[in-house]
Amino acid sequence: MLEVKKVNLAYGQMQVLKEVSLRVHGGEIVSLIGANSAGKSSMLNAISGLVPLAGGEILFEGNPIHSLPSHEIIELGIIQVPEGRRIFPYMSVRENLLMGSYSRRARPKSSEALQRVFELFPRLAERSTQLGESMSGGEQQMLAIGRGLMAGPKILMLDEPSLGLAPIVVEMIFKVLQEVNRQGVTILLVEQNVKESLDISIRGYVLENGRVSLEGAAKDLLENSYLKKAYLGL
Amino acid sequence: MWIIVGQSLISGLLMGGIYALVSIGLTLIFGVMNVVNFAHGEFLMLAMYLTFWVFHYFQIDPYVSLLIVAPALFLIGAVTQKYLIQHLIRAEHYTQIFATVGLSTIMANAALFFWKADYRMVKTSYVSSTLTFNDLVVSYPRLISFLVAIGITVLLFLFLKHTYLGRAIRATSQDITGAKLMGVNINRVYIFTFGLGSACVGVAGALLMPIYYAFPTVGLHFVLTAFVVVVLGGMGNITGALFGGLLIGVVEAFSGFFISPELKEAVYFVIFVLVLLVKPSGLFGLTKG
Amino acid sequence: MRFLKGNYFLGFLILLALLVAVVQNAFALHLLIMVFTSIALGQAWNIIGGYGGQLSFGHAAFYGIGAYTSTLLFVHLGVTPWLGMIAGGILAVAASLVLGMPCFRLRGTYFTLATIAFAEVLRILVVYFKGFTGGSIGIVLKFNAGFLNLMFRDREPFAYIALGFMILTYYLSVWIENSRLGYYLTALKENEDGARALGINTYRCKLIALMISAFLTALIGSFFAQYLTFIEPESEFSLGLSIAMTLPVMIGGIGTALGPVIGAFIITPLQELLRIYISGEYQGLQHIIYGIVLVVVVICIPQGVYRWVTESIFKKRTA
Numbered sequence: 001m002l003e004v005k006k007v008n009l010a011y012g013q014m015q016v017l018k019e020v021s022l023r024v025h026g027g028e029i030v031s032l033i034g035a036n037s038a039g040k041s042s043m044l045n046a047i048s049g050l051v052p053l054a055g056g057e058i059l060f061e062g063n064p065i066h067s068l069p070s071h072e073i074i075e076l077g078i079i080q081v082p083e084g085r086r087i088f089p090y091m092s093v094r095e096n097l098l099m100g101s102y103s104r105r106a107r108p109k110s111s112e113a114l115q116r117v118f119e120l121f122p123r124l125a126e127r128s129t130q131l132g133e134s135m136s137g138g139e140q141q142m143l144a145i146g147r148g149l150m151a152g153p154k155i156l157m158l159d160e161p162s163l164g165l166a167p168i169v170v171e172m173i174f175k176v177l178q179e180v181n182r183q184g185v186t187i188l189l190v191e192q193n194v195k196e197s198l199d200i201s202i203r204g205y206v207l208e209n210g211r212v213s214l215e216g217a218a219k220d221l222l223e224n225s226y227l228k229k230a231y232l233g234l
Numbered sequence: 235m236w237i238i239v240g241q242s243l244i245s246g247l248l249m250g251g252i253y254a255l256v257s258i259g260l261t262l263i264f265g266v267m268n269v270v271n272f273a274h275g276e277f278l279m280l281a282m283y284l285t286f287w288v289f290h291y292f293q294i295d296p297y298v299s300l301l302i303v304a305p306a307l308f309l310i311g312a313v314t315q316k317y318l319i320q321h322l323i324r325a326e327h328y329t330q331i332f333a334t335v336g337l338s339t340i341m342a343n344a345a346l347f348f349w350k351a352d353y354r355m356v357k358t359s360y361v362s363s364t365l366t367f368n369d370l371v372v373s374y375p376r377l378i379s380f381l382v383a384i385g386i387t388v389l390l391f392l393f394l395k396h397t398y399l400g401r402a403i404r405a406t407s408q409d410i411t412g413a414k415l416m417g418v419n420i421n422r423v424y425i426f427t428f429g430l431g432s433a434c435v436g437v438a439g440a441l442l443m444p445i446y447y448a449f450p451t452v453g454l455h456f457v458l459t460a461f462v463v464v465v466l467g468g469m470g471n472i473t474g475a476l477f478g479g480l481l482i483g484v485v486e487a488f489s490g491f492f493i494s495p496e497l498k499e500a501v502y503f504v505i506f507v508l509v510l511l512v513k514p515s516g517l518f519g520l521t522k523g
Numbered sequence: 524m525r526f527l528k529g530n531y532f533l534g535f536l537i538l539l540a541l542l543v544a545v546v547q548n549a550f551a552l553h554l555l556i557m558v559f560t561s562i563a564l565g566q567a568w569n570i571i572g573g574y575g576g577q578l579s580f581g582h583a584a585f586y587g588i589g590a591y592t593s594t595l596l597f598v599h600l601g602v603t604p605w606l607g608m609i610a611g612g613i614l615a616v617a618a619s620l621v622l623g624m625p626c627f628r629l630r631g632t633y634f635t636l637a638t639i640a641f642a643e644v645l646r647i648l649v650v651y652f653k654g655f656t657g658g659s660i661g662i663v664l665k666f667n668a669g670f671l672n673l674m675f676r677d678r679e680p681f682a683y684i685a686l687g688f689m690i691l692t693y694y695l696s697v698w699i700e701n702s703r704l705g706y707y708l709t710a711l712k713e714n715e716d717g718a719r720a721l722g723i724n725t726y727r728c729k730l731i732a733l734m735i736s737a738f739l740t741a742l743i744g745s746f747f748a749q750y751l752t753f754i755e756p757e758s759e760f761s762l763g764l765s766i767a768m769t770l771p772v773m774i775g776g777i778g779t780a781l782g783p784v785i786g787a788f789i790i791t792p793l794q795e796l797l798r799i800y801i802s803g804e805y806q807g808l809q810h811i812i813y814g815i816v817l818v819v820v821v822i823c824i825p826q827g828v829y830r831w832v833t834e835s836i837f838k839k840r841t842a
Contacts, residue, residue: 070414337814
């Protein structure tokens with residue numbers, strides 16, 4: 001479904017992604033793991049059309065998308081739940097969610113999508129008129145994911161959803177992601193939290209200093225000795 | 235004595251409604267695009283002249299020609315945004331300021347050149363009509379202008395709160411990356427916002443003609459007032475601009491009466507400076523509601 | 524970048540002095556006077572606007588304060604303008620503090636707005652207190668030739684004095700550019716928060732720069748009052764004047780000492796010719812042209828002619 005081919009990305013003089021290739025097939029949950037500033041967010045931003053590539057291609061369902069403007073990429077159903085959530089602080093929960101269904105594709109199905117999000121996250125339904133900035137970290141993450149779902153994504157890309165959240169909240173969120181995947185949404189999960197994300201994934205890639213250093217089935221990666229030492233502290 | 239105070243209050247509030255409208259246009263543009271448009275006053279001037287010429291040649295009442303002037307200003311704003319302002323958004327701050335100051339000079343002096351310095355007024359049949367409540371006299375056109383201004387403001391609020399595009403505009407002002415990720419076409423939002431801000435000013439211009447007069451540098455007075463209001467209300471805060479406008483209208487009326495009509499602007503400046511000293515984020519803070 | 528500095532520039536100045544000595548034509552001398560004073564005004568503005576990055580479109584306020592102070596002292600108390608201009612300068616400095624102290628705590632745009640409002644308000648005040656200032660009619664200075672009166676029958680002495688101001692402001696700019704104040708200003712212009720983090724008192728630097736700028740601008744205002752022997756609020760405090768002051772700087776190169784020099788030689792003769800042949804009959808046209816020039820320059824060569832030329836030469840050499 002999504003194919004990233006030998007992509008190069010630079011911010012000024014600094015090369016952030018070097019010949020990175022990865023693939024996500026329909027229906028999968030794939031993890032992209034790495035430490036801080038390994039280039040993970042940049043990868044997602046490149047796919048979302050927020051930053052231009054210095055080289056390489058990104059294909060979605062066979063068609064090149066790397067030169068498209070960000071709003072067209074959203075229309076294709078490639079939705080990102082960004083790092084730090086980026087919810088709209090002075091808009092209510094409901095308004096934030098409605099922004100999620102802004103695209104032409106998602107707008108007609110907006111009310112049903114809203115229902116479904118409220119079912120998945122009953123807390124959001126309770127707080128539907130509350131302002132974004134007044135919510136806790138966990139609630140904001142739920143809101144951000146809910147907002148992503150409002151767009152009716154074909155593929156949902158999440159940038160470090162577990163960041164700064166209590167383990168019990170993280171557990172809940174990952175359960176929701178599995179449920180969403182079961183309902184047919186492909187997921188590309190970018191994380192520093194290696195164990196939790198690989199646990200729910202089929203395959204994974206490890207990004208180090210802008211390069212893919214390891215890839216393979218999630219189960220195998222979890223057994224990999226280098227990974228265990230470097231990322232799991234074992 | 236109280237009658238005079240009441241009179242000033244009413245007269246100030248009525249004018250304040252128009253100040254609010256002008257300021258809302260300015261603060262909307264600033265909140266969304268982070269661009270200070272020094273030519274904002276000249277857009278108002280243009281709207282006033284347009285209203286005047288439409289009345290002069292077609293005898294269309296300003297409150298009706300509003301329906302022509304507002305869209306006209308929307309278009310002018312949109313075009314200005316697309317071909318000038320857009321190039322300034324990523325530019326150095328001083329480039330933005332110089333370019334819009336330059337634009338303002340061009341527009342004001344073009345008006346002077348083409349239309350001369352004479353004061354232009356629209357003399358409708360009701361221009362001196364008044365209504366009387368108890369002992370308070372209210373100028374009829376001022377009242378109408380005020381009501382329309384408030385009406386338009388309410389419409390604007392509703393638009394921003396309940397439509398997809400309105401929400402997109404607010405989202406862009408709150409988190410531009412977030413908005414992009416929702417599929418918002420930022421360039422289009424910018425064009426629309428600038429057009430919308432200009433249309434607000436267009437309405438204000440039409441509303442001013444029955445109660446004021448047009449001349450090439452009329453923009454300067456209003457833009458300075460608008461900036462004071464915007465600072466008072468908090469840059470980017472539309473509700474703040476509404477209340478700030480009303481407040482300034484009242485302050486102007488009172489200072490005109492109790493101090494001197496010629497020193498009104500000096501009073502603003504003192505207020506401007508005081509507000510900056512005491513609460514730089516404005517009386518109403520910075521929420522971009 | 525070294526080509527006009529140091530000795531070359533000194534040579535250039537001597538050339539200008541000789542030019543003044545040789546030229547007899549009154550209009551040509553007038554042009555030279557306008558160019559020299561444009562440079563001086565530009566240099567003054569540049570200190571806060573170019574080096575400090577705080578754009579003022581209200582410098583006419585300081586110009587007007589200089590003009591009115593020295594004129595009122597001259598006309599009512601017979602004080603020599605040479606002292607009157609110093610008094611004007613001091614008043615301008617005080618005014619600049621009233622302006623800068625509240626506004627410099629905040630973002631640059633607030634300051635710019637405030638400068639416009641400030642000049643406007645001063646204009647209004649001058650018109651209002653007409654008993655004292657002559658109101659909108661203005662004040663005519665009775666002609667009485669003499670060095671102490673800073674009035675002369677010929678234009679030559681005026682030209683030398685103007686050249687003097689130009690030299691003063693140029694070298695002052697160069698000195699500031701290379702002084703600690705200059706380094707601090709450059710730092711805060713680039714990144715004010717960063718500069719503050721380094722321990723620079725950005726607030727104070729901006730104030731000092733503004734005070735110097737205001738003082739110099741007021742001096743020129745006084746000079747012009749004596750040269751034109753007529754002042755009025757419309758001319759002395761107008762927004763058009765404030766904007767026109769910045770043109771040579773923008774065209775020549777904002778933030779450099781040489782910029783206003785180059786810019787003034789380019790634009791001031793044009794401004795004068797426009798003023799003489801166009802204004803009156805075609806009121807407003809010259810300001811339209813200034814506005815267009817400003818917009819075009821700021822979009823196409825925002826760095827100014829000086830840097831544009833030196834950068835192209837540099838590129839050709841290293842290409």
